[in-house]
Amino acid sequence: MLSLEDVVGALNSKELQRKNEQKEQTCESLVVRGRTEKRDQRNKNRSRSKSKNWKKIKCFYCHEEGHIRRLCPKRKREAKEKDTTNGDVAVVEEGYESGDVLVVATKNFDKQCVSFFTLSEFPLKQFVKMARSALHEVSDTGAFMRTASTFRNFISRDLNSQFPAESGRYHLYISYACPWASRCLAYLKIKGLEKAITFTSVKPIWARTKESDEHMGWIFPASDTEEPGAEPDPLIGAKSIRDLYEFASTNYSGKYTVPVLWDKKLRTIVNNESSEIIRMLNTEFNDIAENAAIDLYPPEMRDQIEETNEWVYLGINNGVYRCGFATKQGPYEEAARQLYEALDKCEEILGKQRYICGNRLTEADIRLFVTIIRFDEVYAVHFKCNKKLLREYPNLFNYLKDIYQIPGMSSTVNMQHIKRHYYGSHPSINRYGIIPLGPDINYSSPHDRERFPA
Numbered sequence: 001m002l003s004l005e006d007v008v009g010a011l012n013s014k015e016l017q018r019k020n021e022q023k024e025q026t027c028e029s030l031v032v033r034g035r036t037e038k039r040d041q042r043n044k045n046r047s048r049s050k051s052k053n054w055k056k057i058k059c060f061y062c063h064e065e066g067h068i069r070r071l072c073p074k075r076k077r078e079a080k081e082k083d084t085t086n087g088d089v090a091v092v093e094e095g096y097e098s099g100d101v102l103v104v105a106t107k108n109f110d111k112q113c114v115s116f117f118t119l120s121e122f123p124l125k126q127f128v129k130m131a132r133s134a135l136h137e138v139s140d141t142g143a144f145m146r147t148a149s150t151f152r153n154f155i156s157r158d159l160n161s162q163f164p165a166e167s168g169r170y171h172l173y174i175s176y177a178c179p180w181a182s183r184c185l186a187y188l189k190i191k192g193l194e195k196a197i198t199f200t201s202v203k204p205i206w207a208r209t210k211e212s213d214e215h216m217g218w219i220f221p222a223s224d225t226e227e228p229g230a231e232p233d234p235l236i237g238a239k240s241i242r243d244l245y246e247f248a249s250t251n252y253s254g255k256y257t258v259p260v261l262w263d264k265k266l267r268t269i270v271n272n273e274s275s276e277i278i279r280m281l282n283t284e285f286n287d288i289a290e291n292a293a294i295d296l297y298p299p300e301m302r303d304q305i306e307e308t309n310e311w312v313y314l315g316i317n318n319g320v321y322r323c324g325f326a327t328k329q330g331p332y333e334e335a336a337r338q339l340y341e342a343l344d345k346c347e348e349i350l351g352k353q354r355y356i357c358g359n360r361l362t363e364a365d366i367r368l369f370v371t372i373i374r375f376d377e378v379y380a381v382h383f384k385c386n387k388k389l390l391r392e393y394p395n396l397f398n399y400l401k402d403i404y405q406i407p408g409m410s411s412t413v414n415m416q417h418i419k420r421h422y423y424g425s426h427p428s429i430n431r432y433g434i435i436p437l438g439p440d441i442n443y444s445s446p447h448d449r450e451r452f453p454a
Contacts, residue, residue: 151270151272151273152273153271154270154276154280155270156284157285157286157287163266163270165280165287165288167195168196169263169264169265170197170198170261170262170263170264170270171197171198171199171261171264172184172199172259172260172277173199173200173202173241174202175204175417175421176201176204176229176417177414177417177420179370179371179374180257180258181258181274182412182413183274183275183277183278184259184278184281185412186370186409187277187281187282187296189407189408189409189412190294190296190406190408190409191282191289191290191291192289192290193281193285193288195290198234200220201229201230201231201414201417202218202220202230202241203218203220204229204230204417204418205420205421206218206219206424207219209256210240210242215242217242217256218240218256218258219240219241220232220239229414230417235262235264235267236267240256241256241257244256244260245269248267258272259272259277261277278366282295282296282297283295283297296361296363296366298360298362301362304357305362308356308357308364309363311345312342312346312356312364312367314338315342316339316342317367317370317371320339320371320379320385321383322338323383323384323385324379324382324385324429325383336384336385336387340388343388343390346396347393347395347396350395350396354399354402354449354452355399359452366403369400369404372396372400373404374418374422375390376391377418378418378419378422378423382422382423382426382430391441398447399447400443401446401447404444405443405444405447419436423435
């Protein structure tokens with residue numbers, strides 16, 4: 001039998017254990033509460049940091065919307081120690097000083113993509129001027145996806161239509177650098193429409209289109225002498241192509257692209273889709289065209305032209321962009337595979353006939369030409385299309401020179417504008433905007449295409 005002392009001792013022991021357990025629970029509660037308070041304070045500070053110190057931008061590395069801010073000296077040292085400098089992040093706003101270390105982080109900025117770079121290594125002015133590119137059209141899978149044009153009105157020979165084909169009424173805005181715009185300029189030259197339809201070229205390198213935001217795009221020079229080959233806007237005094245779009249539609253929210261076919265009378269955009277503009281120029285202005293007899297889309301060849309246009313667009317015209325703007329290895333390799341399959345197909349076809357659809361020049365040739373004229377000079381390097389150069393294809397290369405030497409075509413090719421645009425307007429691809437010196441190909445040299453009947 002237990003003694004009284006044993007019972008009292010046991011009770012005291014249980015009471016002591018209970019008190020100890022209470023004390024432990026209290027301590028644990030305090031620790032948890034302390035952690036919670038610290039976490040809440042950290043989140044509060046982070047929220048305050050976001051609202052006051054962070055500016056929303058888009059990370060050029062992972063293409064997620066993120067923020068940018070200065071780092072404190074401690075974080076500056078950490079950033080340098082991590083050695084994660086990434087110059088692909090090319091959106092820098094004025095107000096930062098040389099030597100500031102900036103951090104760009106995505107929505108989940110405490111994990112995933114975090115990029116550091118120092119302004120002393122990347123000049124501020126260069127980054128303010130250099131442009132955001134068509135990378136805005138990259139899907140989550142890393143593949144380039146081109147969006148459709150938006151102004152799709154049609155000029156008609158019918159004088160009672162909204163947009164009748166009248167001499168002097170329309171103006172074409174182009175960039176010599178843009179292959180899609182160059183299609184339209186080629187039609188002006190081939191059809192003899194320079195007197196009926198005026199045109200203006202923008203500057204080759206993208207720049208800020210407004211002071212109120214970060215958009216970079218096509219701009220006009222301030223004078224005729226500022227940029228050889230480019231002119232100020234002669235119609236509404238626009239400073240940029242963006243101004244034309246916003247003048248034509250105050251609620252416009254799409255891309256600001258060239259070509260733009262402008263109606264001087266109604267002061268609006270008629271069409272900005274190159275494939276439709278060239279069809280208008282081919283037929284609707286024949287009553288005033290100097291070369292009305294030239295038909296680049298003859299009825300008897302339309303099915304063949306459409307079929308050719310489809311695989312040339314997918315594999316070559318848009319294919320080079322799919323290579324250049326891909327952000328993952330898989331989509332790049334797939335685009336490159338399709339590109340070289342299409343080029344091989346062209347080489348085989350052109351070994352049997354003078355032009356891509358037979359022995360007659362057609363729309364399909366113009367659409368192919370504007371891409372392959374840029375291939376060795378730009379796409380092979382800038383867009384990583386280097387498996388085989390165009391001049392390594394004997395039939396394609398001679399075909400290219402043949403088209404280039406058609407009267408008027410050489411004037412549509414401004415290689416300085418072409419190279420300066422691509423190498424100077426895509427900082428996520430070419431960080432420092434350095435323009436390669438070569439290869440300076442002579443497209444006026446003799447070709448062998450006369451061996452086929454015309």
